[in-house]
Amino acid sequence: MIKCILIDDEPLALELLESHIKRTDGVELLQSFTNPIEALQELERLQPDLIFSDIQMPELSGVQFSKIVGNKFPIIFTTAYDQYAVQGYELDVVDYLLKPISLERFQKSVAKFQSRNTTTATVHAASVPDYIFVKSEYKTLKINLADIHYIKGMADYVTIVTADKKIHTLENLKYYEKTLPATNFMRVHKSFLIAMDKIEFIERNRAVILGDYIPVSETYKKAFFDRVNG
Template identity: 85%
Template structure:
């Protein structure tokens, strides 16, 4: 099941897409937004597999939205103007749907997303590094991913915690959320990313690693416990 969100400042356009989703068994609608900024703020909460996004919107254009969120969330553009097609493909969006969007064209776009996703699964990258390089003070340190227990974000820096040391770096938490493999690392709070295999036990809404209690916020609670419960 493909979980998606819709973003369009025109309610009628949203209604049409919602109708197409209701007639497509493989797609589930998580939420519709008329304000792209509001949608952006809730992406981490919903964690959609796919986003259908209009291009011409007053608060934030679809192109701007894609430049911010497109690296993490696959996007299909929807628009009434075909002059944006080249820009869409330059941003590596999944597809470009020209309004009014027919059910057949919508479902073809969904299949295109499924085909791309299947290709990624069946042809995994074989040379993914098992380490990262981190700038800390005047050095660039090599850290094995297996040594990382959790990462804590502060106001102006990030602390990477291993079994025997704490490494401070100016990179932000969002960078590590995108960089670290999701197979083991998971963001559980606005200030924490943890290694799932390093959890000692879970007490209420806290995971304990190295004796430290790491809070699981409401935003990430469902995804975290779904993963814990298998």
């Protein structure tokens, strides 16, 4: 299921996209915003897989929004601009939808995102068998997956915790959730991704790793204990 948010200062444009989402299998709307600044403030909480954003907005343009978000969240622009003019921005967005947006064109754009997402996941799986490279400050560090105990997400960065060090990087938690193998790594909270084989013990709704008590939230509780109990 692709979880998305919509950003457009025109309520009618939002209504059309909301209608398209309802008629498209595999897409779920998390929230619609008429103010892009409010959307920015909610990104870490919502953790969308995909963002549909208008370009011309008074508070913050779609281009400015995209530059702030960077590569953390994929974006599809919805715009009244000519497609070739928009490409001049040279932003790494998934697609450009020209208004008025038809259902068929909307669904093709979603399919394009699915294809790109699948390809990216395949590349990660093939190229990162037992280690990852992480940018931290001015260095790129090689970290063996077996050394990772858990990852904690903060507002603007994550901390990768090993037995002997903590590494800070600007990638978000969702990136590591998708990149690290699900055979051992599991999301247990909006702020925590853990290595299941590093759990020392479980106390109530908390997993203890390196002596740290990591909460298991209601969202992930069932999946976590299903896995623990086999």
